[in-house]
Amino acid sequence: MTPTAPLRSRKAQIDRVATSLFRARGFAATSMRELATELGLEAGSLYSHIKSKEEILHRVCFGLADDFFAAFATATTDTAVPIATQLRLAIEGHVRVLTRDSAASTVFLQEWRHLSEPARTEFLALRDRYEAAFRALVQQGIATGELHAPDASFVTLTLLASLNWLPAWYRPDGNLTPDEIAHRLAEQLLQGLEGRRVSG
Amino acid sequence: MTPTAPLRSRKAQIDRVATSLFRARGFAATSMRELATELGLEAGSLYSHIKSKEEILHRVCFGLADDFFAAFATATTDTAVPIATQLRLAIEGHVRVLTRDSAASTVFLQEWRHLSEPARTEFLALRDRYEAAFRALVQQGIATGELHAPDASFVTLTLLASLNWLPAWYRPDGNLTPDEIAHRLAEQLLQGLEGRRVSG
DNA sequence: TATGCTTGCTAACGCTCGTTAGCAAGCGAA
DNA sequence: TTCGCTTGCTAACGAGCGTTAGCAAGCATA
Structure with a gap:
């Protein structure tokens, strides 16, 4: 039914509701009583069902990290594919993970800093x-001449930010x-990078 | 001395330290005792010196909002200037506000949702x-043909996100x-939009 | 000298927090 | 039928929270 998590276990249900509360109010401002009431x-x-409040946050953050790595790996398995295409696939994969569960994605992006050590450091790594x-x-794309940009770091930062x-x-x-959305974002971002224009 | 706020009033000093704590730990996870100790x-x-914890957040958020509007107004006063240039100036102004006080900027961007009503709604407006x-x-730039993009909303969202x-x-x-940074960002973002290439 | 503003203290208020202990009902498997 | 897992309750713990009241020292101005 729900696209984000199976209903079978109570634990998964807690994770799902907690994630949406963490997104709406932030981790620190969400109380266990509020979550229970919901x-x-x-x-x-x-x-x-759970050991602690932070355990939920930990599962959400590291679970999504796995998803992102898996999507990236899928997009870049075939090294014969042009880099620009691989990048396009990676962007589309990233967007697909983001949109599959945007509540969890928001928590992943915003609430990770409420992880305590050493989880916080592991997450940042x-x-x-x-x-x-x-x-x-x-x-790599710049090196092969497929992409045009003066600074890969700069490009990557703004790309992921978008x-x-x-x-x-x-x-x-x-x-x-x-x-x-994935296709449009990739198109828009890569048109600039690739230095060509598809239509007017 | 400090680039962000004058040292003269104790109130301003509280705001400044609170802002950096809000950035580091988040508004909800920052306690008044922690702030006091600092x-x-x-x-x-x-x-x-202050009426409430939220008053500080309110001042930071709405103060920075003023700064952004002021920068944008300055960038777009001369309507004879080409739209692409106005946009470039607006981007540079936006970046200048962001970098002038990146702690306050982070709070502005991330912690506004801890404002209670009606401030929260006012802020979102x-x-x-x-x-x-x-x-x-x-x-406007698309209309005059200076910029090329299928969807202004999409472009604006990714632009501001970057x-x-x-x-x-x-x-x-x-x-x-x-x-x-401002110049590079504007260049990188507008190269795509403008559909031309400065160098390889 | 008197006024009033700034600055800061101590002590405490009512409240909410995350979490635990101990207990118990339901239910599928052995 | 018994075992053990899942699920859930009530009651309470110690701790921390934002905030207030009441008081007082310092200091510039009138």
């Missing part, structure tokens, strides 16, 4: 690794499907 | 008005000055 039970009952993978792709703003305005019932 | 005094003493002004500029990610990675002691 689920129709008492605060103490939550602890039959993952994020850096992901950005580095994107940057390497851009750099993409990561998506959960802030994306609405599943909007007039663009996730794939259309 | 300032070398007791929690109760803060209330000789301001933000919408600002985005609409940018969008109108883009739309810019607003800046406080997340900008470091005042980095190897690019704010003006260089």
Whole structure:
């Protein structure tokens, strides 16, 4: 039924509701009592299913990190494909993960800093690794002459920024499907990078 | 001394320290006792200078909103200037505000949702008005043929997203000055929009 | 000298927080 | 039927929260 998580386990249901609350109010401003009420039970009952509030945040953040890495790997498996195409596929994969569960994506992007150590440091390392993978792709594209830009880091930062703003305005019932959005974003971002124009 | 706020009033000093804490930990996760300690005094003493915790957030958010509007107005006063140039100036102005006080900018961008009503709604109205002004500029540019894009809304969203990610990675002691960053960002974003290429 | 503003303290208020202990009902598997 | 897992309750813990009241020292101005 719900596109984001299976209904079978109570734990998954808690994660799902908590994620949407974390998105709406922020992690620190969401209370366990609020979460329990939303689920129709008492605060103490939550602890039959989870160990702590932060455990939920941890699962959301690291779960989504896995998704992003998986999407990127899929987009870049075939090294025979032109870099520009690989980058386009990576962008589309990234957007697909973002739109599949925009509540979780927002939490992933905004609330990770409420992770305590060492999870916080681990998370940042993952994020850096992901950005580095994107940057390497851009750099490769510049080296082969497929992409034109003076600075791969700069390009990568603005590119991911454009993409990561998506959960802030994306609405599943909007007039663009996730794939259309992904395609448009890739088009718009790469037109500049590729230095060519498709139409007027 | 400090580039962000004058030292003369204790109130301004509280605002400045609070802003940096709000940025680091988030508004909800920052306690008044923590803020007081950082300032070398007791929690109760803060209330000789401010009315509430939220008052600080309010001042930061609405103060920066004023700055953004002022910068945009300055960039677009001369209507004889080509739209593409006005847009470039608006981008550079926006970046200048962002980099002048990146802690306050981060709070402005991330923590506004902890404003209670009606301030929250007022803030969102301001933000919408600002985005609409940018969008109108883009739309005008498309109409005159100076800019090429299928959808002004889409362009504006990704454009502002790229810019607003800046406080997340900008470091005042980095190897690019704010003006260089502003120029590069404008260049990179408009090269795509303008459909031309400066160099290889 | 008197006024009033700025600045800061101590002590405490009512409240909410995340979490735990102990108990119990339901239910599928052995 | 018994075992054990899932699910949920009530009651309470210690801690921290934002905020207030009441008081007082310092200091510039009138």
